[in-house]
Amino acid sequence: MAPMISMPVLRKLAVICLAVLVAALVLFITTAVVFAQPPKMSAIEAHSATLNGDLIILDIRSPGEWAETGVAKGAWPVTMHSPNFGPNLQSIIERYPNRSLALICATGGRSDHVATVLEQNGLSGVIDISEGMSGNGIAPGWISRNLPIVDVTVARGKHTASMLKKD
Template sequence: MLRCLFLSFLLLITTPLAAEPSIISAPDAFSASSAGEMILVDIRSPAEWVETGVAEGAIALTMHDPAFPKQISALLNANKDQPVALICATGGRTQYVVSFLAKNGFPDVIDVSEGMFGNARGPGWIARGLPLIAAKEAQAAYRSLLK
């Protein structure tokens, strides 16, 4: 029994931990996407986009669409040379999606962890007074990235 516990402990301390996902603040995401250095994707629902607008420079691609896995994969594969960051309302959905993507072959997706409305990691895009665009404009941006 003691030997089994020792082996379990040894396995635990020698097993590498998964890398922490990359995170970025809302102002840094705005700067990078405005400079064309990063693709920013708003994964919230269409109703949320209409209610608040979408982060300027972002494309609107809802995770609530059944086609989202195919769409995000196509976007990532078509833009392998450019970083991609995800933003949602408060960072919960992006944390989940970034983790899921990392486990499925896309380890370099970045999490705008404070989201649009903020949380303990930061006040959020809107409270920081960062610019917004209309949802239709952000949805059209997705289509242009795949051409």
């Protein structure tokens, strides 16, 4: 006859098993979140890569933000708030398949979020310019680094007139 295990011992085993499962789940989720993070780049690195022709920067802020601060020289003003954001992004990727793509916003929050969502949906390697135009608590940003800025009309005229859908 098999030995009997008392109910208190079974409860302890169940609690221990549950705790191990919860810990494993937390570890799995944490690891998945860490690995799902998009690559990061500083404003200085992004500016240099743009000058070399290796990188396309999309400024995903709102038109009001572009008007207020200007747009990073070389960046394409392609607002994430437009219903045409997806088609415009696809058009750029198809036209420039050998260039890396980076996103910039005001402080790095939106660019990180959009790059992460794109990564989760199969578009890997989209770079987050994590300090943004205005900076954050970690880095000063494109503007404070005195990197070149152009008026939004100049940026729109140079990059987007012929290939992006109007909002």
